[in-house]
Amino acid sequence: MRMKKVSFLLIALVVAAVGFFIGCSPAKEPEKMETVRVAEVTRSIFYAPQYVAIEKGFFEEEGITVDLKTTWGGDKTMTNLLSNSADIALVGSETSIYVEAQGAKDRVINFAQLTQTDGTFLVARKKPEFFAWEQLKGSTFLGQRKGGMPQMAGEFTLKKHGIDPHKDLNLIQNIDFANLPSAFASGSGDYVQLFEPQASLFEKEGMGHIVASFGKESGKLPYTTFMTKESYIKNNNETLERFTKAIYKGQLFVDTHSAEEIAKIIAPYFDDTPEELIATVVDRYKSQNSFATNPLLDKEEWENLQAVMKSAGELPQTVDYSILVNTDLATKAMK
Structure with missing residues (x-):
């Protein structure tokens, strides 16, 4: 009987010791990011x-x-x-x-x-009573850089509405992307193709009016x-x-x-x-x-x-x- 008590005591001590060392062992290293x-x-x-x-x-x-x-x-x-x-x-x-x-x-x-x-919008300098794409004919249009998706989506949309951007518009494409908003704000162009937040900011400040979305139009x-x-x-x-x-x-x-x-x-x-x-x-x-x-x-x-x-x-x-x-x-x- 005494031997059994000693055996149980030894087992308990071993279990406690193992638990102690596990608890004191270093935490598992987090996976490297x-x-x-x-x-x-x-x-x-x-x-x-x-x-x-x-x-x-x-x-x-x-x-x-x-x-x-x-x-x-x-x-x-x-x-x-x-x-x-x-x-x-x-x-x-x-x-x-x-x-x-x-x-x-x-x-x-x-x-x-x-x-x-597409993420650009057509912004008009003057707010029309109603908007129709044919209103762009004969206007000065500040477009995006040639060969980029904004310009291509813009041209695709204009042609869809019967407008040849190179014949029916005074198309300006030599203004750097970053300077388009400031060029329009300073008085250049009747229409401009802008990303957000410039489009909404111009509308908020009364400097222009969003009349169409190239994103909706180009699919x-x-x-x-x-x-x-x-x-x-x-x-x-x-x-x-x-x-x-x-x-x-x-x-x-x-x-x-x-x-x-x-x-x-x-x-x-x-x-x-x-x-x-x-x-x-x-x-x-x-x-x-x-x-x-x-x-x-x-x-x-x-x-x-x-x-x-x-x-x-x-x-x-x-x-x-x-x-x-x-x-x-x-x-x-x-x-």
Whole structure:
């Protein structure tokens, strides 16, 4: 009987000792975060789902730290990607077609769509009693840079309404993107094609009036897409799947929350823009379905993109959807 008591006592001591050492052992090291470098073509409220994904910690949940930089322009953004200064580019899908036409050995692949319409608006200097597209004929129109998606979507829309932008308008395209708002504000042009928040700001200050949306008029397009080199997909497939999953979470959040809630979250990215104006812009984009609700770039959008490029005389060659679009990552991320 005494031997049994001793045995039980020894077992109890061993169990206690094991528990003590387990409790005192170092905590498990947290998984190492992976840094992904993203070059965005501009800083825009248009990209709200991306900023929401960062601020809400959706990338952290996927073990990713986003190193985000704004590269101001499609050419610079693509140069950053091709020179390995960025892992991922957020830019218009037309740039991947331009790179393909130049015979790139390492193709640039679209893998997650962020916006699905043009993001510009037609702003008139004088508020019309009613608006009709034919009112533009004979006017001076401040357009976007030749070869970029805003300009192509703009020309596509004008032609759809029977306006030849190069014959029926005094079309000005030599003003730098960043200087378009100030040029219009100083008195140049009867109409201007503007992104937000400048369009809403001009309307608020009585300097112009939004009369039409190029996003509504030109249809669904892979307007802004996350893309990367084919070699990066091959070597970092699992990372990209997690990245796409975080973007999808951001898209779902934007789709299911109010403009005011979204504005509060993304306000730190727009120091010079009042939160109320950010909410107005978000609401405008939400109302016309500009934000993609999932990262999947579908074939119909790709074909519409090439139709818009062809209409503007900017399509160097037709490229099949399957060549420059990867749907596997988006499909897996959405499961």
